[in-house]
Amino acid sequence: MLRLALLIALLALPLKAEEVVMGLSRDQVRINTTFEGSEILVFGAVKREAPIPEEPLDVIVTIAGPSKPLTVRRKERVLGIWVNTDSVGIDSAPSFYAVATSQPLANVLSNVEDLRHRISINSAIRSVGAPAEIEDSQAFTDALIRIRMRQNAYQVLEGAVSLEEQTLFRVGFELPANLTEGEYRTRIFLTRGGKVVSQFETGIDVRKVGLERWLFTMSREQAMLYGLMSLAIAIVAGWGASAVFRMMRQGG
Amino acid sequence: MQIYLPIAEVSVNAFLLLGLGGMVGVLSGMFGVGGGFLMTPLLFFIGIPPAVAVATEANQIVASSFSGVLAHLRRKTVDLRMGTVLLVGGLIGAAFGVILFNYLKSLGQVDLLVRLCYVVFLGVIGGMMFFESLRAIRQTRSGKVIPKRKKHNWIHGLPLKMRFRTSGLYISVIPPVLVGVAVGILAAIMGVGGGFIMVPAMIYLLGMPTKVVVGTSLFQIIFVTAFTTMLHATTNYTVDIVLAVLLLVGGVIGAQVGTQIGTRMKAEQLRILLALMVLVVCFKLALDLLLQPSELYSIAAPGGH
Numbered sequence: 262m263l264r265l266a267l268l269i270a271l272l273a274l275p276l277k278a279e280e281v282v283m284g285l286s287r288d289q290v291r292i293n294t295t296f297e298g299s300e301i302l303v304f305g306a307v308k309r310e311a312p313i314p315e316e317p318l319d320v321i322v323t324i325a326g327p328s329k330p331l332t333v334r335r336k337e338r339v340l341g342i343w344v345n346t347d348s349v350g351i352d353s354a355p356s357f358y359a360v361a362t363s364q365p366l367a368n369v370l371s372n373v374e375d376l377r378h379r380i381s382i383n384s385a386i387r388s389v390g391a392p393a394e395i396e397d398s399q400a401f402t403d404a405l406i407r408i409r410m411r412q413n414a415y416q417v418l419e420g421a422v423s424l425e426e427q428t429l430f431r432v433g434f435e436l437p438a439n440l441t442e443g444e445y446r447t448r449i450f451l452t453r454g455g456k457v458v459s460q461f462e463t464g465i466d467v468r469k470v471g472l473e474r475w476l477f478t479m480s481r482e483q484a485m486l487y488g489l490m491s492l493a494i495a496i497v498a499g500w501g502a503s504a505v506f507r508m509m510r511q512g513g
Numbered sequence: 514m515q516i517y518l519p520i521a522e523v524s525v526n527a528f529l530l531l532g533l534g535g536m537v538g539v540l541s542g543m544f545g546v547g548g549g550f551l552m553t554p555l556l557f558f559i560g561i562p563p564a565v566a567v568a569t570e571a572n573q574i575v576a577s578s579f580s581g582v583l584a585h586l587r588r589k590t591v592d593l594r595m596g597t598v599l600l601v602g603g604l605i606g607a608a609f610g611v612i613l614f615n616y617l618k619s620l621g622q623v624d625l626l627v628r629l630c631y632v633v634f635l636g637v638i639g640g641m642m643f644f645e646s647l648r649a650i651r652q653t654r655s656g657k658v659i660p661k662r663k664k665h666n667w668i669h670g671l672p673l674k675m676r677f678r679t680s681g682l683y684i685s686v687i688p689p690v691l692v693g694v695a696v697g698i699l700a701a702i703m704g705v706g707g708g709f710i711m712v713p714a715m716i717y718l719l720g721m722p723t724k725v726v727v728g729t730s731l732f733q734i735i736f737v738t739a740f741t742t743m744l745h746a747t748t749n750y751t752v753d754i755v756l757a758v759l760l761l762v763g764g765v766i767g768a769q770v771g772t773q774i775g776t777r778m779k780a781e782q783l784r785i786l787l788a789l790m791v792l793v794v795c796f797k798l799a800l801d802l803l804l805q806p807s808e809l810y811s812i813a814a815p816g817g818h
Contacts, residue, residue, distance in 0.1 A: 288608040292757070293723060294517055295514045295515065295517070296515075296517040296524060296525060297517075308571065331812055333812055334812075335810050336811075338805070341803065342802040342803060343801075343804075344625050345625070358674065386597070401810065404809075404810030406748075407808075407810075408811075438523070438524030439522060439560070447747055469519060473517060473519040475518065476520070476755065477519045480519075480520055484750060485746075485747055487754070488742060488747055489747055490746075490754070491742060491752050491754050491757055492575060492742060493530030494576075495575040495579065495742075495757065495761055496575065496576070496579055497741075498576045498765050499578070499580035499581075499765050499768075500583060500767030502766050502768070503580050503584055503769060504698065
């Protein structure tokens with residue numbers, strides 16, 4: 262009876278040969294005063310109802326920070342000095358983006374699938390409206406990726422996902438110290454022959470706590486008071502140092 | 514020790530910030546400059562977002578100037594009356610400067626204008642001070658009695674005369690107010706307290722004694738930068754109080770040390786050192802404009818040009 266019920270339940274589910282079951286070493290990151298970055302371990306297994314197909318399985322894991330629009334500017338030499346001339350507006354670029362794969366990305370993901378799921382860094386950045394007079398708008402996106410990769414804000418970890426027996430997988434991410442607050446979207450894709458066969462999505466909650474939280478909230482909600490507090494601290498510190506030095510001089 | 518800054522959203526080394534604050538504080542106490550023109554580029558360099566660096570820097574200058582002014586008040590080297598007159602002009606100029614700044618921003622290329630402003634002003638002021646101080650030092654060395662320049666020119670013919678006892682001047686209030694306005698405009702455009710323009714202007718245009726100039730400059734910088742801090746805190750939310758505290762702890766101590774050093778040095782030596790420092794910063798900024806940058810692209814907030 263139980264078996265029958267299970268069979269019916271399984272049949273009722275959309276038919277999927279392989280599914281991801283995953284875990285995170287932590288699903289929240291707390292930014293306090295001494296925050297120095299964080300390590301996150303993403304792990305999981307592939308659940309199957311059928312025998313393992315011939316074609317090898319690959320795993321892609323991405324973590325994306327909150328997206329924001331921004332402007333990329335380019336300098337050119339005008340009358341002997343270097344000046345910002347052309348600029349391209351990027352509609353949306355994640356503040357942090359890491360993509361980890363079990364094989365080189367080009368081998369495990371076709372271009373079509375990449376465009377559909379926005380997996381590689383280049384397709385995670387949305388840039389639609391480059392001005393008509395700028396012909397090489399891709400150069401601006403490339404520059405954005407180059408600069409952010411230097412700051413470790415964008416990471417490509419090809420081959421970092423370790424996959425065992427085509428079933429168990431595991432990958433570690435290093436989140437840098439200069440994280441922005443928000444929901445960090447974490448996605449896992451299973452691919453076969455460049456096609457995504459299954460995906461799973463969850464979020465990591467990154468937020469400031471304690472003093473950081475309090476000061477940040479105050480600076481937005483009671484800006485006047487915050488400004489006055491900053492000034493008061495400055496005046497008291499200035500007076501304090503002066504008083505201490507006078508005492509030292511009189512003492513010595 | 515790494516510390517995460519809540520507004521700047523970056524993690525930085527606390528001791529590095531204390532050291533930077535201390536170094537700039539020493540200069541502030543010695544020369545009566547706020548040090549913003551040095552500190553702001555340094556903060557950019559260690560990865561603080563420019564908007565946060567400019568706003569927080571203003572707050573830190575309040576602290577180091579206040580610390581410096583207290584030391585100068587005890588030595589009676591602050592001309593409060595002159596400071597107030599300059600301040601009135603400065604605030605008018607700052608308000609006008611903000612309007613001008615926003616107008617230039619709508620035209621684009623405001624960054625370039627700020628940089629060119631820096632290079633031109635730092636170059637001219639630094640050069641003038643350098644050669645003048647060099648001449649003064651050479652004259653003292655050769656043992657010649659320095660002829661006390663009779664500063665009786667058109668400035669003395671202006672109405673609304675006022676006695677500035679601490680500075681030993683009896684002049685019209687019009688030139689100091691105009692100096693204040695000019696410095697206020699430049700300060701708003703260039704995002705600094707304006708000490709490095711104010712100090713030479715007081716020495717060469719108003720003929721104030723160098724010893725009084727430093728304290729008086731610091732006095733008016735407190736108010737200008739306090740005004741700027743409030744403006745940034747309420748409109749852009751870019752004052753990072755943790756960053757400010759780290760910088761100002763170093764800064765206030767440095768300012769005290771700087772004042773001590775300043776009182777032991779001759780006026781000409783003080784001027785020539787300030788001139789050299791101004792010229793070095795000018796040279797660095799000019800190089801940035803002339804040499805090809807290693808990265809031609811830069812990321813900025815959306816909007817603008």
